[in-house]
Amino acid sequence: MRKEKYFYNTESLQFERVALSRKDKLIRAGGIICTLLVSSVLIHVLISEFAPSQKERSLMREMEQMEYEYLKMNDKVASLSKVVENVQNRDAQVHRFMFGMDPIDQDVWDGGIGGHDKYQNLTKYNKSGELLINTWQKIDKLRRRVDLQSKSLDTIETYAKKREDMIASIPSIKPIREDQLKRKIKSLSGYGVRMHPIHKVRKMHWGIDFTCPRGTAIQATANGKVISVKSSRTGFGKHVIIDHGYGYTSLYAHMDRIDVKKGEEVSKGQKIGIVGNTGTSTAPHLHYEVKYKGKHVNPIHYCMDGLSPDEYQELVERSAIANQSFD
Numbered sequence: 001m002r003k004e005k006y007f008y009n010t011e012s013l014q015f016e017r018v019a020l021s022r023k024d025k026l027i028r029a030g031g032i033i034c035t036l037l038v039s040s041v042l043i044h045v046l047i048s049e050f051a052p053s054q055k056e057r058s059l060m061r062e063m064e065q066m067e068y069e070y071l072k073m074n075d076k077v078a079s080l081s082k083v084v085e086n087v088q089n090r091d092a093q094v095h096r097f098m099f100g101m102d103p104i105d106q107d108v109w110d111g112g113i114g115g116h117d118k119y120q121n122l123t124k125y126n127k128s129g130e131l132l133i134n135t136w137q138k139i140d141k142l143r144r145r146v147d148l149q150s151k152s153l154d155t156i157e158t159y160a161k162k163r164e165d166m167i168a169s170i171p172s173i174k175p176i177r178e179d180q181l182k183r184k185i186k187s188l189s190g191y192g193v194r195m196h197p198i199h200k201v202r203k204m205h206w207g208i209d210f211t212c213p214r215g216t217a218i219q220a221t222a223n224g225k226v227i228s229v230k231s232s233r234t235g236f237g238k239h240v241i242i243d244h245g246y247g248y249t250s251l252y253a254h255m256d257r258i259d260v261k262k263g264e265e266v267s268k269g270q271k272i273g274i275v276g277n278t279g280t281s282t283a284p285h286l287h288y289e290v291k292y293k294g295k296h297v298n299p300i301h302y303c304m305d306g307l308s309p310d311e312y313q314e315l316v317e318r319s320a321i322a323n324q325s326f327d
Helices: 022-050 054-098 116-122 129-169 309-320
Strands: 006-009 014-017 192-195 202-205 208-211 217-219 224-230 238-245 248-258 271-275 285-292 295-297
Touching: 054 129, 129 238, 224 248, 238 271
Parallel strands: none
Antiparallel strands: 006 014, 192 202, 208 285, 217 271, 224 238, 238 248, 248 271, 248 285, 285 295
16 A cells, blocks of 8 residues: 655644655656666666576686687697797707708797787787787797798708718728728738839829729729729729719729729719729739829828728728738
């Protein structure tokens, strides 16, 4: 039952009922409506904050999962950065120690990839913008390092191919197969002043004489091109000269048979003929010489294959004995 208000009229000395005007009624009704609206909004906010809907709860779970995945992604980027850094360190060592190249400067690896302007569109996200920018900077830096590493490996590959060709072209094996030589080489005449077996005078011996049976296979000591094939009754007799490039040539003398022709390309270890006793020679053997940039060098330094350090040392000592040469 609606309550009615009364006031005491001093003139009539009676209580009279309060009558509201139309304006007062409208004001009162407006106040009630505003109160209801404000209350509804507050209730909605409270419910949204403390009692989210099913859709909101689903979105919140998705956001939590995204945050977890984002942290995992950052860990993965950090891990990949360490891997790339390790590869870069190995890259520097390969450049420095194997190919004699200067490693890539650290400032190049750490070069900038642009400021915040590149990520301007992310600054509109107040809460996550800076985080996203930081992550993208890490990813771009990692990508740049990977690109640099790829180019560096291309350079290494190019140098490796050149070095491989150079290594294969430097005399590095004995001209006589290992299984045809005795480990304990008793009769070996090396590089230096030796007694000539025929003229009986001391003269410079520019090579090494490998004693072995007639018909023993002779092999090219490095890749190269045959530039001379000659046969003579004196001197070197039947002999071959190979140009290996990079300033190296080698000579094989007193051969019994020559199996290559002038201009022919040969590879390391390829048979080029057999041991003989032609020319000015006193017994079957192979006279072997090496030149670098046109000057004779001691061939013993280019005969290290198939020998232990002790055996190589013995070979060096035997070759240094001032004995009589075989040619």
